[in-house]
Ligand SMILES: [Zn+2]
């Protein structure tokens with residue numbers, strides 16, 4: 269392996285890697301950390317790309333004892349016993365280290381595992397290091413034809429959003445209008461996956477940031493600039509579904525966004541909350557019972573969604589590739605975060 273250092277402690281030689289250490293207060297230092305050996309059932313990956321995500325903000329603010337990064341793509345460089353993945357296989361890391369045996373996993377709901385071993389990049393070292401140790405069960409092989417940065421689109425951008433669309437469709441199958449709150453990476457991914465999966469559905473996205481609204485327009489959505497007008501008047505100006513939205517998806521996590529999306533729903537409308545964050549207060553009679561609306565949450569996605577999304581990525585690479593607006597080397601991680609959190613980006617990918 270290139271780039272690996274070795275230090276000797278007593279008689280033991282330890283392999284070392286350089287990783288970003290999140291100190292808190294937005295500061296990042298570079299540290300040498302030991303490279304783990306893959307145990308039974310595990311793979312060691314050489315990370316090639318990791319996409320930045322809004323949820324990294326808390327780790328930047330509070331610091332992290334583990335190496336962050338939960339949207340990683342890389343190449344298998346070492347394998348533990350009992351695995352069948354070949355060295356050199358390229359793929360992505362599913363965030364949740366699911367058990368594969370509990371009630372949820374047996375139902376295929378691996379994003380709801382009842383005995384999860386951890387969350388990569390949150391409880392275990394993630395994809396901003398040079399190497400990442402994963403269980404073979406939460407590695408997904410993509411094949412060598414997919415660029416690692418574009419492979420990361422399979423995770424939050426395609427996976428989390430198609431799962432939310434699927435949850436909405438399970439509650440309502442007749443859909444002509446979709447309203448998306450927030451045009452960050454998840455909002456833009458929702459626009460893109462609706463464009464691919466829900467052809468003919470009128471998609472409108474609302475946000476405050478002109479850069480992201482312009483990107484949403486390039487992806488085929490109509491937009492409402494919440495810096496210039498309220499959601500309600502924006503929807504009227506566009507001539508949005510006069511019966512109210514069939515589906516609304518909140519990616520912002522803001523309480524006022526959730527509330528205004530709920531108010532924009534029509535009868536039998538469905539609100540899916542994807543963005544973590546603030547509260548939503550409901551009037552059970554007026555919001556739910558009388559109009560028979562559904563309010564639901566959607567958390568990440570199921571591992572078994574990856575093959576279909578890989579086929580969609582291959583078939584829509586130029587279209588979906590527009591979502592990655594910036595690529596940085598790992599040495600420019602701080603600058604990458606600064607630009608990303610200023611909002612003047614789509615998805616930002618760090619490569620190494
Ligand atoms: Zn993410």
Ligand SMILES: [Zn+2]
Nearest residue numbers: 367370373381
């Ligand atoms: Zn499980």
